[in-house]
Amino acid sequence: MNSTDKPGIREILTDAIRFWEWRRLFYNLVLAAVVTFDFARHFPQSKRALEFHALLTLFLLAVLANAAYCAAYLVELPVQFSEFREPWRRYRFALWLLGSVFAAVLAHFFAIGMFGSDAPLLLI
Numbered sequence: 001m002n003s004t005d006k007p008g009i010r011e012i013l014t015d016a017i018r019f020w021e022w023r024r025l026f027y028n029l030v031l032a033a034v035v036t037f038d039f040a041r042h043f044p045q046s047k048r049a050l051e052f053h054a055l056l057t058l059f060l061l062a063v064l065a066n067a068a069y070c071a072a073y074l075v076e077l078p079v080q081f082s083e084f085r086e087p088w089r090r091y092r093f094a095l096w097l098l099g100s101v102f103a104a105v106l107a108h109f110f111a112i113g114m115f116g117s118d119a120p121l122l123l124i
Contacts, residue, residue, distance in 0.1 A: 007080075007085070012077070012080045012081065012085075013077075015080065015089070016073060016076045016077060016080060019076075019089075019092065020069075020072055020073065020076065020096070023096050024066070024069055026100070027069055027096075027099075027100050027103065028062075028065075028066070030100055030103075030104050031062075031065055031103060031104060031107045034104050034107045034108050034111065035058070035107055035111045038108060038111035038112055038115055039111065039115055041115075042112070042115040042116050045115065045116040046114075046115035046116065048116075049114050049115055054114065057114065058114070061107075061110060065103055065106075065107070068103065069099070069103075071099075072095060072096070072099060075095065076088075076092065
């Protein structure tokens with residue numbers, strides 16, 4: 001690839017934003033589903049989480065989860081500027097999937113911590 005064939009910063013940023021921001025919606029839906037499931041599973045004990053301060057905590061965790069989602073750009077942009085751009089574009093979905101699963105596991109543990117658990121926490 002010669003220097004005239006390399007994409008510009010505008011093309012790279014547009015590609016990155018187009019890929020990651022559309023998938024942010026599904027990332028948030030997965031996390032919301034996990035939290036909703038854990039809330040329902042621990043009902044009626046989980047009703048205490050409907051208090052104002054607990055709702056603020058949930059809001060804060062949602063904002064932090066979305067800030068963590070932006071970490072993908074720390075990998076995305078340098079790779080897009082490298083010679084590995086084309087292979088990366090084919091396989092970056094794997095990073096999204098892995099990150100979403102990791103976030104879902106974290107959301108699950110935070111949710112059972114907030115909503116209560118009748119079983120001991122097991123970390124394998």
